Amino acid sequence: MATIRIFRHYIPTAFLYLAVLEGVFFFLAFEWAVAIRFWESDPATVASVQPVWPKAIVFSLTLVLSMAGMGLYERRTRDGFEGLLLRAMASFALSLVPLAVIFYLAPELFLGRGALAIAYSISLLGLVLTRGLFLRLGDQSMLKRRVLVLGTGRKAALITRYRRSSDMRELHLVGFARMGDAEEQVDPERILEIDSPLAEYVTDHDIDEIVVAVDDRRRGLPVDEILDCKMSGVDVVDLLSFFERELGKIKLDVLDPSWMFLSDGFRGGAVRAYLKRLFDLTLALVLLPLLLPFMLVVAIAVFVEGGFRGPILYRQVRVGENGRPFRIVKFRSMRTDAEKDGAQWASRNDARVTRVGGIIRKVRLDELPQIFNVLRGNMSFVGPRPERPEFVEQLAEKIPYYNERHRVKPGLTGWAQVCYQYGSSEEDAFEKLQYDLYYVKNYSLLLDLMILVQTVEVVLMGKGAH
Structure with missing residues (x-):
């Protein structure tokens, strides 16, 4: 089975076909659910839920995107059938959130809890069948x-x-x-x-x-x-x-400069920058009202744990696009004297992290204020994570091409974050740079959307959180 390239990003055709197949099945499951739910209803009631196909499309796309967010279309997912089933059930539960938002914004798309329950049940049954067949055939050499x-x-x-x-x-x-x-x-x-x-x-x-x-x-x-x-x-x-x-990365140990400037990719341009900025602003303005309640709860928790004193927010200088420094904003998750001895790498089970800080770092709630960095234009939703100037200077001296990651705006999440564990050393920085260079080379709005969807898995599964 081949791999195809869409907007310069490689996508395994096996998983692409699987997503299309499951999307079609989810669409049909919704149609069947409506037929079952309103089997003996009067014509007026049946007419009131028509047309069904727009609702079926929304249901199908939401389920497929939620499953993508849980890593169910990723080659790196190493779960067996039981693990895949758990991820599928979690993705179904996750899909209820965007569906609730869609139904609130477009009430005409809402069908009813009974029909939705039937649609989910049929979809889960179909998912078990398609995944079982996929796993059985996936190891056959003919594919x-x-x-x-x-x-x-x-x-x-x-x-x-x-x-x-x-x-x-x-x-x-x-x-x-x-x-x-x-x-x-x-x-x-x-x-x-x-x-x-x-x-x-x-x-x-x-x-x-x-x-x-x-x-x-x-x-x-x-x-x-x-x-x-x-x-x-x-x-x-x-x-x-x-x-x-x-x-999905550029191997630094076999990389030479000629490949960098002769290969496809590494394209910029005003139009691409404008579209990315428009995408960031639109997404930030949509998410901000939804995130404000969570931000308020986190702010209160940090303030209470600090004895009703001390800063709630933490500002720190980071290196941005083209090497320009800017101040990143986060909820404070460490003690106020965390860096009395100077800049330090974060580590697993870091003693400087507070109790509240450990929780909000686990689910990435400490990063929420960075949405204001996105609104200011210092950051994007997707891009290489910004690093501190002290560390950038050290890493650039030891790792070739390190400064090339600054060719684009840093992001709240990135390709390295969904593909690699939390980086807390020079070795981790080397590995993550390979993914960052892949992103810089192959950037597209499609890749941004894929990363945002897969970030859901990182957050829900606690991958890489320190």
Whole structure:
């Protein structure tokens, strides 16, 4: 099963088809629920709930987006069937919130609790069937893309580190072809001796894609044979593009500047900036009235725990777009003397965190005041998380391309936040930068929406919260 690219973001077709299939089923489930609920009703009552299809579309889209928010269309989700079922039930419960808001804003879309209960029941039954079938077929080699790797050295060996089924579940590595690499670092059992022309081998073994992963392309690379395969319809990609697609990040340990400026992506422009700003303002103005009650409760809790004194909000200088500093606003979650010894990395079970702070950090309520940073234009809803100047200076000296993450506005959430754990060290900063560069390279409003939906899972599951 292939992977497609929409707005420069790679989406596994298996999960895309699954989302469409389940969306259609949810639509039909709603139609069936109405038919069951009003089976013996009089014609006037039946006419009062027509037309049904707009309501069915809203129901279907809300359920699919809620499931996406719980990670049910993600390759990284490592749950078994029981875990998937729990996530599905949680996503159904989660969908009640946006549905309630929609019904309040558009009462004509409301159908009734009885019909909704039936629709949810049918949808859950259909979900169990589709997921069971998907999990059963997902491990079949016939559904996987067959990949041949050219190279057996250091770069090729990197692929073997990511061969867990949850990392690259849509491909089957046929093997590694020796290409004259000076030092072999791949398991000898995985190395292939190709005696026939490459195009012939590719045809005989039904290869879908070739990954060029040689350490030195000037030594023993059969350019003409690779071109023959390419012109015959076989996909040919370099190692960086392969990792970008499969892992959703740009691998820094094999990155060179030429790939950065020759590859697709890293596009800016006034129109894109304007659309992103319009998106941020619209979302902020819609969410602010809904978030104010939560913000009031958190403010009171912080104030009471502080003995009715001390600051409620915490302002701190961070590095923003193009390296410009700005002051971020958060609810105070640490003691007032937390940095008496200078700037420090946050750590797991940090002793400086207050009791209320531990709770609001767990569910990210301490970040809510940053919506005002979005309104001011210092931040976006989606982007690399802003870091402190002290840490930026240290990290930029040790990690190549670190300052490239400042090419876009920092965000309340980001691709690194939904893909990686909380960063509290230089090693974590290195890993998160790979995801941040992927975002900078492939930014689109579609990717922003995907990240916002998946952030729901991060918040509800407490992933990465310190």
